[in-house]
Amino acid sequence: MKREVTIVMVIYFIIGLALVISQNPWFSFTKNALSDMGSAKNPKGWMFNLYIIGLGIIGIIVANLLNRNLLKISMILLILVGIFPEEEPPHTPSAILMYLLSFIDMGLYSRTWRIIATITFTIMVILVSFKIGLAIPELIGAAAILSYILYLGWKR
Template identity: 45%
Template sequence: MIHQNPWFSFTDNALSDMGSLKNPARWWFNGFLMVYALITLVPSIAAFRNGLSYLMPAAAIFLFLVGVFPEEKALHAPSAVLFYLLALTDIAIIGIKLWRSGVKFGYLWSALAVLTFFAMLYLTRVFKGLAIPELVGAATILAWFAYIGLLLLKGFKL
């Protein structure tokens, strides 16, 4: 993505600036988001079926909508905010559920989700752009997917 958008700055831009209607290379970013969202929908549904998710399938749909609606469109911002809110809330809820079911460090995922949310809010005041706060949230969500994927591969169910 960055190669297609050499003007992009992590401190001055939002990630969605790469998908702006003003950017002739927007299809790289928006297309990637939509494909990635569809790919994440599969493990999200598997996690849901195994009691390891409540909100992640909806979060994946909102991520898809972030790619459908560039930042100039009215539905872009609500879709982006709902993606992060739903994903981090799901991590917090399932972390508690894991802990209550005997997974020793499940609660740490809940704490990380809440910490990530507040770190994202704080970082929006530190940087002109939103890319760094967005990447902090994305890193937590990706780590969660890796963890849940390992649980699913082991046949874990709640």
């Protein structure tokens, strides 16, 4: 069951993101944050926000199955990212904490995942400093987190 749910989460992430991007042709990986698609100013923002809320709900289910409490808190924060558009004050801290807590959970799991989390976080910070848009660093972080979740689902 754990394997199947982790696979569902990854498939939901990929297909959902592709669908949301297809509905926002103005979106650019090098000029935007993913959350720009969920902006209160975007008439189709609700699509991105519901997608993120759904991803967070699946993430909570996965974290419960994997018995990863810090990851569960991270997924609750992901839901808050979807509830609060980027213009709302809770959005940015929720997004940042979601990544940080996910990486901390990875680091607490094993030395290998600690190295992966540290390298991923460092790459994200470097890319953000280049000001090429947040979407690429966000996706790199998401890929690491989803890889970790898949690993846990297949490991146990």
